Amino acid sequence: MEQTIAVLGAGTMGHGIAQLLAQSGSRVYLYDPSEEALERAMQKIRSNVAVIRSERWGDCPSEDQVLDRIVCTPDPVEAVAGASIVIEAAPEKLELKRELYRLIERGIRADAIVASNTSSYVPEQLVEGMTFAHRFVVAHFFNPAHLVPLVEIVLHPQTSRQTAEPLIRLLKTCGKSPVVLSANVAGFIANRLQAALLREAVHLLESGVASAREIDLAVTEGPGLRWALSGPLATADYGGLDVWERVSDRLFPELDTRTEASESIRRLVRGQRLGVKSGGGFFEYPDGEANGATHGLPDGVQDAVEQRDRKLIRLMMVKNDTRTGGGAQ
CATH class of the missing domain: 1.10.1040.10 (N-(1-d-carboxylethyl)-l-norvaline Dehydrogenase; domain 2)
Known part of the structure; x- marks a missing residue:
């Protein structure tokens, strides 16, 4: 069964994460408030897929097949409505990320895992007071996100390893190498x-x-x-x-x-x-x-x-x- 994932942010990291997931067969809703950013993201994804296919790396679908699995939207609530996993890839500004979480809080599924691609904030800072803190992790990808295998996983203190397992399995299916930290530390590993x-x-x-x-x-x-x-x-x-x-x-x-x-x-x-x-x-x-x-x-x-x-x-x-x-x- 096709899995639906939401990626919030179509910038340098977001478009690469969306591409990675779509290549692996997921239905991806890519949110960004800027229509221009969404258009640019789709152009970059097409170019990235063309490079991968020309290098004959793995069993990568065609550019059209990958793009057909991505739905662009400027509405964050629409993006997360049916998603089992939500990956936030907004700019590295704490209040901007927290405002985005407030926008989606009532719209996400009750069982959805929410992850942030932050490289500097610990989970407690990001979702303090949010109702989904017990389903929240940091999933720190590395640029270019569609290529570099490493993803650092940091669990919120209220989030169990078992709760995060669907995300970890998804990343492995996509060819990633998730590393789960045993303790929070600034900058991760x-x-x-x-x-x-x-x-x-x-x-x-x-x-x-x-x-x-x-x-x-x-x-x-x-x-x-x-x-x-x-x-x-x-x-x-x-x-x-x-x-x-x-x-x-x-x-x-x-x-x-x-x-x-x-x-x-x-x-x-x-x-x-x-x-x-x-x-x-x-x-x-x-x-x-x-x-x-x-x-x-x-x-x-x-x-x-x-x-x-x-x-x-x-x-x-x-x-x-x-x-x-x-x-x-």
Whole structure:
């Protein structure tokens, strides 16, 4: 039986989540207050599916088949009315998310699971006082949501693992790798690890140790390749914990310990150098827009994003062919 899912928000993450679910056979109601955002989302989904099919990754339906399973609506109550699972992917603003929950609270099914794609708010903050708190989880996808397998799951204190199981099963059916946290912690798992690496990378850049390109190259041509097959703990096992004991004792006192964003990042932000979407950040993206690409990416940047996605698909195809479970190869 076809499952009906609601996705609230058609932006960067929402359209990817909607695509993922539709590809896997679900009926998806995609809500956004902006008709323009909905139109743009459908265009991106069509393009994304075309890339996947051209790479022959999995048994992906045609563009028309995927789009036919998605119903766009500017009405949040219509979106959630028949949904067994509701996934909120609104911008990362607490009051905006809470207002959206208030709008749908009376319209959701009594047994519906409600999930938020938040990357920073804990469940208690999001649904304080809401009647569906006992059916609420954080389901943190990673960009691009239709490709990256990881989804971090954080249960509301009133939500049991059993209650969340239909969502976890759905994610596995879609090819995702859900990781259920045993405790709430700011930033969850992946963003804490990414933040730690970024902090040290910026410190090395500011210290003049190497250029931005060389620092990135040191990751992509070294640890990054290993991390695609085994995480930091398994990598330590393979290297020898006695070795890492000595490395830790020697290096930990030398690592950056700042407790706020670096001046390098603040200076770039003040200068509106926000990365790909503005045309420049640590690196240059000459086809970007100086004021930020709020209405979709320029052609040149979109081409770069597509090439990144193709490489990611190919990497995952190789990874799935070679991995045997457990640690590294």
